[in-house]
Amino acid sequence: MRIGLVGAGAVGQSVGALLVESGWCRELLVASGSEVSACGLVTDLEDLTQITGSPVRVTVAAPQAMGACDALVLSPRARFANTARADVRMAGLAANAPVIAALAREFTGYTGVAVMVTNPVDICARLFAERSGCTRVLGIGSATDTARYRLTLARLLRVPVGAVRGHVIGEHGDAAVICASTTTVHGDPAAVPVQRVRDELAARPRRISDGIGRTRSGPAGAVLAALVHALGLVDGVTELSVRQEEGVYLGVPVQYTAGTPSLCPPPLDPSETAQLNAATEKLHHVYAQLNEEI
Numbered sequence: 001m002r003i004g005l006v007g008a009g010a011v012g013q014s015v016g017a018l019l020v021e022s023g024w025c026r027e028l029l030v031a032s033g034s035e036v037s038a039c040g041l042v043t044d045l046e047d048l049t050q051i052t053g054s055p056v057r058v059t060v061a062a063p064q065a066m067g068a069c070d071a072l073v074l075s076p077r078a079r080f081a082n083t084a085r086a087d088v089r090m091a092g093l094a095a096n097a098p099v100i101a102a103l104a105r106e107f108t109g110y111t112g113v114a115v116m117v118t119n120p121v122d123i124c125a126r127l128f129a130e131r132s133g134c135t136r137v138l139g140i141g142s143a144t145d146t147a148r149y150r151l152t153l154a155r156l157l158r159v160p161v162g163a164v165r166g167h168v169i170g171e172h173g174d175a176a177v178i179c180a181s182t183t184t185v186h187g188d189p190a191a192v193p194v195q196r197v198r199d200e201l202a203a204r205p206r207r208i209s210d211g212i213g214r215t216r217s218g219p220a221g222a223v224l225a226a227l228v229h230a231l232g233l234v235d236g237v238t239e240l241s242v243r244q245e246e247g248v249y250l251g252v253p254v255q256y257t258a259g260t261p262s263l264c265p266p267p268l269d270p271s272e273t274a275q276l277n278a279a280t281e282k283l284h285h286v287y288a289q290l291n292e293e294i
C-alpha cells in the first residue's frame with residue numbers, strides 16, 4: 001500500500017509514525033506547507049524505520065506525485081490564531097477552506113480513499129469531495145468523539161469501558177449528537193448523564209491542547225481505523241463523516257466488509273433526531289455560503 005500524507009504537523013506526525021509501524025503500508029509520501037517541514041518529518045520517520053526494522057520507504061513528494069497512492073491523508077492547517085470559545089473547529093473554516101479547495105484541484109479525479117482531518121472536518125470533507133470529484137472521501141472525528149464518550153461514560157458510571165456500547169454522530173463539533181437512547185452498558189440500556197458527558201467531551205480536547213499543544217494520538221488512531229477499514233484490510237464498524245442524501249457530510253457508524261461500506265446509523269429518539277436535523281441544517285447552511293465565497 002502506498003499512502004500520501006499532506007500536512008506534517010501534530011496529527012500528520014502521529015499518523016506517519018503509525019503508518020511506518022502498521023505492517024501493511026509499504027510507501028509513505030509526505031507533503032506539507034513547506035519543504036522544510038515535509039523534509040523534517042521524513043527524516044524523523046526514516047530514523048524510526050531503521051530503529052524498528054520497518055520496511056516502509058518514506059519520501060518527500062509534491063501532492064501532484066500522489067495521484068497513484070492507494071489513499072491520502074489530508075491534515076494541513078493554515079496559519080491562523082484560533083481565539084474562538086465556542087464552535088472552535090468551525091473557526092478554522094476561513095483559513096483552511098482555500099487550502100482544501102486548492103488540494104482538491106491538485107487531486108481532480110482521484111480514485112483512491114481520501115481521509116480528511118482538517119477542521120471543520122465535515123465541511124472540508126464535502127469541499128474536497130465536490131471539488132475533486134473523489135467519491136471515497138472520509139472525514140474523521142466521530143470515532144474520536146465516540147471513543148471519548150465511551151471512556152467518559154465508563155468513568156461516570158464506574159463500569160469497564162469495554163461494557164459500554166454507544167455512538168456519537170453528526171457534526172464533529174458543537175452540534176455532535178450523543179446517541180444516549182441506544183447506549184448500553186453490559187447490554188442493558190444506560191442512564192446517560194448527557195450534560196455531564198457533553199461537558200467532558202468539550203473539556204477533553206481543551207485539556208489535551210493545554211497540556212501538549214495539540215490533539216494528535218486520538219485523531220491519528222481514527223485515521224488508521226479509517227484507512228484499514230476503507231482499504232479492505234479489516235472488517236468492522238468505525239464512525240466516519242460521509243456523504244448523506246442531502247449532500248451534507250456527517251459522522252455516522254459505517255460497517256465495512258472487504259472494503260465495501262454500508263452506513264448503519266443508530267435509531268434515534270425524537271430529541272436526538274431534532275439534534276441531527278439541526279446539525280444537518282447548520283452544515284448545509286455553512287457549506288452553501290462557503291461555496292459561493294470560494
Ligand SMILES: NC(=O)c1ccc[n+]([C@@H]2O[C@H](COP(=O)([O-])OP(=O)(O)OC[C@H]3O[C@@H](n4cnc5c(N)ncnc54)[C@H](O)[C@@H]3O)[C@@H](O)[C@H]2O)c1
Nearest residue numbers: 007008009010011032033076077117118119121140141219
Ligand atoms: N478531524 C479531527 O478529528 C481532527 C483532530 C485533530 C486535528 N484536526 C485538524 O487537523 C488539522 C491539522 O492539525 P495539526 O494539529 O496537525 O496542525 P499543525 O498546525 O500542527 O500542522 C499543520 C501542518 O499543515 C501544513 N500546511 C500548512 N499549509 C499547507 C498547505 N497549503 N499544504 C500542505 N500542508 C500545509 C503545515 O506546514 C503544518 O505542517 C487542523 O485543521 C486541526 O484542526 C482534526
